[in-house]
Amino acid sequence: MDFDPVVLARLQFAFTIVFHIIFPSFTIGLSAYLATLGAMWLRTGNDRYQHLMHFWTRIFAVSFAMGVVSGIVLSYQFGTNWSRFSVVVGNVVGPLIGYEVLSAFFLEATFLGVLLFGFKRVPPWLYVLSAAIVAIGTAMSAFWILSANSWMQTPAGHQMSGGVAHSADWLAIVFNPSFPYRFAHMLNAAYLTTGFVVFAVGARYLLAGRHMDEGRTMLRMAIGLTAILAPLQLFLGDQHGLNTLHYQPIKVAAMEAHWDGSKPGDFHIFAWPDEVAGVNRFELSIPKAASLVLTHRMNGLFPGLSSVPASDRPPVKVVFFAFRIMLAIGFFMIAAALFGAFLWWRGTLFETRWYLRIMSHCWWIGFVAVISGWVVTESGRQPWLVQGILRTADATSPVPGATIAGTLALFVLAYGVVFWFGIYYINRLIALGPHKVTAEPGAFSPSPIAAAQDAGREAMQR
Amino acid sequence: MEWYLPLIWAALIGTAVFMYVLLDGFDLGIGILFPSTRSESERDQMTRTIAPYWDGNETWLILGGAGLFVAFPRAYAVIMPALYLPVIVMLLALVFRGVAFEFRHVSYSKTGWNFAFNVGSTLAAFAQGVILGGLIQGVAVRDGAFSGGSFDWATPFAFLCGLSLVGGYALLGATWLVLKTEGPVAHRARGQAKVLLLVVLALMAAVSLWTPLSNPRIAERWFSLPNFYFLWPVPLVTALTAYLAWRWLENGREAPPFLASMALFLLGFIGLVISNFPYLVPPSLTIWDTAAAPASQIFMLLGTLLLLPIVLGYVAFIYWLFRGKVREGESYH
Known part of the structure; x- marks a missing residue:
């Protein structure tokens, strides 16, 4: 072999x-x-x-x-x-x-x-x-x-x-250039990840009727943290994305599975990127939404994958789907945290058992989001190990x-x-x-x- | 400037590696000595002597690896592929012993993690000795890259070095227990230390003779004149230290045997430096051949001069904070 x-x-x-x-x-x-x-x-x-x-x-x-x-x-x-x-x-x-x-x-x-x-x-x-x-x-x-x-x-x-x-x-x-964005985005991600673990553990105790005092404290602290940091993460991620668009446009093209740079980019809720034909199959898209996010104009243009030879493109499917997983978890976090804050304000947080039950199972979401984010940024840099300086294939050991x-x-x-x-x-x-x-x-x-x-x-x- | 920068860095990395060998040496030694008792509470007592320190001790290994990467990237790029298998085995062994240390505290049955702690510690020590032996006996290099095979390191000499380090770490561990414990554990450790002292002396002698015999370059370093006039005290001081260590163990002293064991390691280390300087990757690459750009070495040197004293300060603080004996059944929590 x-x-x-x-x-x-x-x-x-x-x-x-x-x-x-x-x-x-x-x-x-x-x-x-x-x-x-x-x-x-x-x-x-x-x-x-x-x-x-x-x-x-x-x-x-x-x-x-x-x-x-x-x-x-x-x-x-x-x-x-x-x-x-x-x-x-x-x-x-x-x-x-x-x-x-x-x-x-x-x-x-x-x-x-x-x-x-x-x-x-x-x-x-x-x-x-x-x-x-x-x-x-x-x-x-x-x-x-x-x-x-x-x-x-x-x-x-x-x-x-x-x-x-x-x-x-x-x-x-x-x-x-990308360091301040990456640092803020990752540090915030780490705090959010832990926030949702604490959230889940607190919810678990309240549901079980044990350690009620500690459980309530954990829940309050977790909601206080995530209700601020989860929306903040959306902003930091957006800024990081704009920075990437400037310095690593092909990575962004892979994140959006955007092939043709001469047209505005749609945001694909789902698609199956066909890397041989250079098109997407089974697209379900919001027209021009990617252009709106990335260029802040409906008809704004940004480079597409077809603008570079296939040998200079990252693995599109990996980057595209990892990015969607991260996004989905990010939006779920915002919704969950803000809804929790709303319940707290109404005074029914500790009695809304269906909400606590969902949250008690959510300890892992931060981890998956972090890993997906890293897959996006690391796979998105391929075929380079150090962008523009060293290709991954040229960096291995003689083993x-x-x-x-x-x-x-x-x-x-x-x-x-x-x-x-x-x-x-x-x-x-x-x-x-x-x-x-x-x-x-x-x-x-x-x-x-x-x-x-x-x-x-x-x-x-x- | 450019000439002595690599010298400074070689000294710094040598210090980091030596600190690692001393500090993680005694806590790996505890793992090697783990099967010598059947009592779980005695094992707890043994691990508690190292519990506050072991994370910090292993950090010196990262400093050694990262230091090599920073200051001598071309040596790092040859040594790691050349000693690929022993390095990976060492890392995996450290993974197991590290988590075993925490897991055995929370597990209902400690048997499995005791085993992992013992085997992981022993294997890590052995692999480190093999890495050292593999380096001393020389690495095939062509055009600045490793050019040998995956098993070049696997020689009887390298395995002997592996055994020596297991014995040496066990000696450090035993004398550490003499210092830090009392009761049956301390008593047993004192007996073990005496046996280990003899074993380590025999292994040191074997390695010290084998090295020049199989390696003309090193034989010339030691036995040519006038070098011999300056170098003969090294084995003499070693013998004297070993004799003192034995006396102190006999006389029931507590701290001196540990200090003497550390001194034995220092002497062995000095011997290594004498044998191999200025080669970082014997027999072809010197510290000057493999050094990073001066600008990189200077940038890191400034940080090291600032940060290393601080690091040493709080490492000393933590050893002071947890000073004194650990008794059976006593807990920090």
């Missing part, structure tokens, strides 16, 4: 990076949520926030471990699978990754130790500060890795000499296809086991629910008075 090393190397990288992105997109948001809960606890002295913080910290620990170990793999795969990538653009991309490790990874990993094991050893303010530092670390890590990725999409601030990229202007490299196939099988097997157990354990932690941390001597409380007030309030409620 003959293995194509390029296809296998891509499959392997796609598999390991899709697996990895699941965890950061959750832990970036979750660490910020932990810090928020901690701040609320310090401010109000209400133990409910502290219970919630401990509850989510346990889930955070499991997710973070899976993120760390799958991330180590990636930092070596640039070399194992894409050694030409390191040679050609290492001068530019390398330092961005280096800054990520030094400014973010150590910060996250070290202060996670305080967050997980330091509750009884440090004063409350330092404990909460550690959560905030972990949250800042995860966001900083996103900053650098998205800068590196964006540079691969919209390279700037470099010069080519001898077939190798050299830096000319670091500021232009870090803040390359035989059979070796890559073998390790790919190992990755699938290993990640499969780890992933399902991880999901299973997280689910069990959620089923166990938040419980009171047994007050042991030496345990810190934000203030004795607040603790006494809480105890009194609980006694009254009984």
Whole structure:
């Protein structure tokens, strides 16, 4: 059997990076949520926030471990699978990754130790500060890795000499044209993803009639967050799309399955792009809607796929459908969050069981949207690995296809086991629910008075 | 400027790799020693000595890999394909041991994850030794790219290096337990440390003799004059350190055996540097052949000079925060 090393190397990288992105997109948001809960606890002295913080910290620990170990793999795969990538653009991309490790990874990993094991050893303010530092670390890590990725999409601030990229202007490299948009869009996506997980867990507790207090708090916080961030994401995504249209028009053409650039673009609700004939089958479209969104004019024109040879086009079906999945989830998020806010305003949020039932099943939607978004932007860049500089097919390592196939099988097997157990354990932690941390001597409380007030309030409620 | 930049970077990456070997070494060592007890609460006690640190310890491995990518991209582009299989095996082993660490806390039955923690730790250590051995024995390079086969690294010498690192990490782990625990775990670890000390000395001697015998370049480095006059203290200091470690273990000292084990690693590391400098990919590519553009090295150097002291500061803080012994049945939560 003959293995194509390029296809296998891509499959392997796609598999390991899709697996990895699941965890950061959750832990970036979750660490910020932990810090928020901690701040609320310090401010109000209400133990409910502290219970919630401990509850989510346990889930955070499991997710973070899976993120760390799958991330180590990636930092070596640039070399194992894409050694030409390191040679050609290492001068530019390398330092961005280096800054990520030094400014973010150590910060996250070290202060996670305080967050997980330091509750009884440090004063409350330092404990909460550690959560905030972990949250800042995860966001900083996103900053650098998205800068590196964006540079691969919209390279700037470099010069080519001898077939190798050299830096000319670091500021232009870090803040390359697509970076601010991608960073805002992804960071917001991570917060939304976590928001909908918290949303689902809160709804699940209310439906089951357990941990009602914590459930209500989670629901309120989740709606407060998503009702603002979900509509904001539509705006950020639109801006990002316009930026892509400027720098990577063919990617946008694939997202819209727009072939003929001499006519205004329709928005296809559904279509089956035929990449051989260069047309769409089974179209169901809103006339000129794509032109309206992208050019803000009904008859505005934007480049079509047919304007470049087939060898310079990304895989249209993949990009087109992934984009539709992301859009559908995005609009669902806006509707769900705004409707939740409406119910809250009417005062019937906690009694509208059909709504809670739907939301309790929606924990996964953010993850699917994030993965779809990455498929759009990464597949949409093909056939380039670094837009205009290095083609994917020219970037592989001198490793035989059979070796890559073998390790790919190992990755699938290993990640499969780890992933399902991880999901299973997280689910069990959620089923166990938040419980009171047994007050042991030496345990810190934000203030004795607040603790006494809480105890009194609980006694009254009984 | 351009001449000494790669030197600075080689020193920095050497430091990162060495930090990794020391720090993750003892926590991998705990995994290697895991089957030596049948008591679940003793195993919990062992993992609790490393629980607040292990995420941070593994980050040094990312720094080593990323550092190589940043400062010596052409070495990175040769080494990773050349040692593809041991690298991937190491990564997968680390995946299993890492998640096993968290999963065994939330699982009802710990048996499976104890096994994964043990096998993952041992295999990761072994693969790291094989990577080192594969590098020392030389990598086939043509036109700046790896030109050998997928199994070039698989030699008896590389496997011996793998065994040595497993033994060395187990020694670090055992002396760490002597320092950080008390009761039966500490008592057993002290006995293990003595056996491991002898094993590690034998393996170090074997690797140290085999390397120059099979490698004229390295033999000349050590045994030609006047080098020999300067280098003979290295094995002597090693022997002295090992002797002191043994005495301290006998005398019931707690911190010194761990420090002595770290010193043994440092001496081994110095020996490696002496044997191979200035080659990053023996026998053909030096640190100057593979260095990134000076502008990239300088840009990253500025960040490193600023950030690395901060990193070292809070790493030291966390070791200080969780200082002291971990007792059986005690929990941080």
